[in-house]
Amino acid sequence: xxxxxxxxxxxxxxxxxxxxxxxxxxxxxxxxxxxxxxxxxxxxxxxxxxxxxxxxxxxxxxxxxxxxxxxxxxxxxxxxxxxxxxxxxxxxxxxxxxxxxxxxxxxxxxxxxxxxxxxxxxxxxxxxxxxxxxxxxxxxxxxxxxxxxxxxxxxxxxxxxxxxxxxxxxxxxxxxxxxxxxxxxxxxxxxxxxxxxxxxxxxxxxxxxxxxxxxxxxxxxxxxxxxxxxxxxxxxxxxxxxxxxxxxxxxxxxx
Ligand code: 13P
Numbered sequence: 001x002x003x004x005x006x007x008x009x010x011x012x013x014x015x016x017x018x019x020x021x022x023x024x025x026x027x028x029x030x031x032x033x034x035x036x037x038x039x040x041x042x043x044x045x046x047x048x049x050x051x052x053x054x055x056x057x058x059x060x061x062x063x064x065x066x067x068x069x070x071x072x073x074x075x076x077x078x079x080x081x082x083x084x085x086x087x088x089x090x091x092x093x094x095x096x097x098x099x100x101x102x103x104x105x106x107x108x109x110x111x112x113x114x115x116x117x118x119x120x121x122x123x124x125x126x127x128x129x130x131x132x133x134x135x136x137x138x139x140x141x142x143x144x145x146x147x148x149x150x151x152x153x154x155x156x157x158x159x160x161x162x163x164x165x166x167x168x169x170x171x172x173x174x175x176x177x178x179x180x181x182x183x184x185x186x187x188x189x190x191x192x193x194x195x196x197x198x199x200x201x202x203x204x205x206x207x208x209x210x211x212x213x214x215x216x217x218x219x220x221x222x223x224x225x226x227x228x229x230x231x232x233x234x235x236x237x238x239x240x241x242x243x244x245x246x247x248x249x250x251x252x253x254x255x
Pocket of ligand 1: 009094166170171172173174211212213214232233234235236
């Protein structure tokens with residue numbers, strides 16, 4: 001049985017002060033949905049304060065990126081051990097990182113291995129662009145991202161992975177994939193490629209999320225699908241009531 005998982009990717013939003021206010025609003029609702037894993041991924045500067053605010057709760061924290069090296073001359077980057085001081089999770093390979101910051105399957109793979117080496121759980125994002133989708137290349141792209149980005153993992157680590165299928169055309173557009181479309185890609189391509197590179201026994205234990213315009217009003221449809229184990233939420237994770245509603249839907253539908 002895969003435990004439902006809902007993470008909020010705040011992207012480049014909220015100062016430390018604004019982040020504290022949002023978490024104060026979120027805490028009561030999130031503490032109540034205790035049958036699922038719920039994770040907040042604020043920008044780096046807010047992690048320290050949020051780790052204090054969430055101490056003693058089961059609410060997890062995640063970073064939105066990190067470097068794979070231990071330390072050194074990498075101006076502007078954050079090392080795995082620095083993330084680990086505050087977080088149990090790290091989002092890797094988000095499509096915005098791939099598009100604007102030149103991340104590749106190869107750098108994602110290095111980061112995933114570094115995350116496991118430091119006891120962090122990676123939330124690895126995969127997904128196709130609108131052009132790739134319209135050209136019928138979804139399966140090819142998503143399979144490549146899974147096989148290359150998650151190459152050569154120890155199965156004992158791989159079972160802890162969280163993978164998010166986020167079709168890029170559905171991110172921030174208000175145009176979510178249909179639950180059936182998402183289920184089909186997640187079951188056949190994401191879980192299928194994980195089974196191909198690891199084993200079906202391992203693939204069956206990996207939690208796979210859908211991401212892209214998930215809201216309180218559409219979350220339950222996704223969660224009712226057998227292969228969708230939760231959501232990676234962008235815009236709606238910045239609103240306490242909407243994010244809590246999504247977590248509640250995961251608990252009611254899957255848990
Ligand atoms: P939206 O929920 O704003 O579409 O963003 C999805 C996303 O990119 C989460 O990582």
